[in-house]
Amino acid sequence: MARAAFTRLSPGTDADYAVAPSSDGTIAYNSSPGSVGLDIYVRAANGVGAARRLVTSGTMKHPNSWSPDGRFLIYDEHAPGRGQDLLIVSKDGGAPISFLTTDADESFGQFSPDGKWILYRFTEAGRSEIFVRDFAADQRPAYGKEKVQISVDGGDKPRWSPDGREIFFLQRGKMMAAPVRPGTPLQVGAAVALFDVRTSGYVPYDVMRDGTFIINTPVETQSTEATLRVVLNWQAALRK
Numbered sequence: 001m002a003r004a005a006f007t008r009l010s011p012g013t014d015a016d017y018a019v020a021p022s023s024d025g026t027i028a029y030n031s032s033p034g035s036v037g038l039d040i041y042v043r044a045a046n047g048v049g050a051a052r053r054l055v056t057s058g059t060m061k062h063p064n065s066w067s068p069d070g071r072f073l074i075y076d077e078h079a080p081g082r083g084q085d086l087l088i089v090s091k092d093g094g095a096p097i098s099f100l101t102t103d104a105d106e107s108f109g110q111f112s113p114d115g116k117w118i119l120y121r122f123t124e125a126g127r128s129e130i131f132v133r134d135f136a137a138d139q140r141p142a143y144g145k146e147k148v149q150i151s152v153d154g155g156d157k158p159r160w161s162p163d164g165r166e167i168f169f170l171q172r173g174k175m176m177a178a179p180v181r182p183g184t185p186l187q188v189g190a191a192v193a194l195f196d197v198r199t200s201g202y203v204p205y206d207v208m209r210d211g212t213f214i215i216n217t218p219v220e221t222q223s224t225e226a227t228l229r230v231v232l233n234w235q236a237a238l239r240k
Helices: 234-239
Strands: 017-021 026-031 039-044 052-055 061-066 072-078 084-090 097-100 106-111 117-122 129-135 143-149 156-160 166-171 174-181 192-196 205-207 213-218 226-231
Touching: 017 061, 026 061, 039 061, 039 072, 072 106, 084 106, 097 106, 097 117, 097 129, 106 156, 117 156, 129 166, 156 205
Parallel strands: 061 106
Antiparallel strands: 017 026, 026 039, 039 052, 061 072, 072 084, 084 097, 106 117, 117 129, 129 143, 156 166, 166 174, 174 192, 205 213, 213 226
16 A cells, blocks of 8 residues: 555456455456456456356356455355345355345345354335344355344444444434344344444445444536545544
8 A cells, every 4th residue: 555556356358346345455357358248257456367167157246355364255146036036156166056036125234243144135014124133154044043134224344343342234324323232132222323324335345443434426427427535533423
């Protein structure tokens, strides 16, 4: 960052997006060179070596997040005749396993920092809400008996805080935060609004280790450009 030196990770003419970085330096993204749907590829973040196709099918897919140990990738896939499903694939490849496959829409799956829970967007009740389920890698489907609803009045694009003690999500132009106490069952408090926000893109924001928000914000012009917004000292909003 200090040298502002950038290296193109995926050279070529194909559209590559929906990037999910792993803790071990592996990058997952979707692309469509010669395929019907957007397949998922993995590649080293330093650009060394060729990309490897991880998941192939004839439908649209988006990488969502990696487990903290880098062993599993959760992604959403557009299911014919219904919404999106959440599936999990090993970093080494092989047949994906189901996490949630229902007639509703499940997307934006996010592993918790301890790898025990998966946060996701769900339209089970006819509108988008945020839920958490426990992750059970040895089960089919890959969830256990715990299910916790996080949002109560709509929610989208959830994220964990780096320490796993908060859950963030978007709700009608506001960044929301719900306190979390790890354990079984997971203890979740009422969500509060942190600040107003306008976002753009499939992955519109992220939270850094120090609590700083990085937000993809549309520019207030006639162009289609976007800019990144960094929110500092947002914790002060909780004390007002």
